[in-house]
Amino acid sequence: xxxxxxxxxxxxxxxxxxxxxxxxxxxxxxxxxxxxxxxxxxxxxxxxxxxxxxxxxxxxxxxxxxxxxxxxxxxxxxxxxxxxxxxxxxxxxxxxxxxxxxxxxx
Numbered sequence: 001x002x003x004x005x006x007x008x009x010x011x012x013x014x015x016x017x018x019x020x021x022x023x024x025x026x027x028x029x030x031x032x033x034x035x036x037x038x039x040x041x042x043x044x045x046x047x048x049x050x051x052x053x054x055x056x057x058x059x060x061x062x063x064x065x066x067x068x069x070x071x072x073x074x075x076x077x078x079x080x081x082x083x084x085x086x087x088x089x090x091x092x093x094x095x096x097x098x099x100x101x102x103x104x105x106x
Contacts, residue, residue: 016092024085031077033069040073042081048074 024044031040037057041050051073057066 013092020088020092023088024081027081027084029077029080029084031073031075031080033072033076038066038069038073040070040077042074042077044081044085046078046081 027044028049029042029044031042032038034054034057037054039050039052040048043049051070053066053070057069059066
């Protein structure tokens, strides 16, 4: 591959990466736990944007259970964000003609 082609591919990749980062920042994922009694919404950057707890769980004697469910819902949302990001990276790699499994710089 000649140097000009490589430079062109690098610029394309840089533009696609910037676009993907914007898309990821705008995405949201909802994680749930306790059969939907606890819900957490995360941004693509992993920031918590919202949370809801079913009133039936608000009991001082069961605070530890509620804390565990909130963490589980957060982790569920985080897993969904990471999966969506991975899908976008794979799509971008395919669009640029990069070999499957090539690691991206993030």
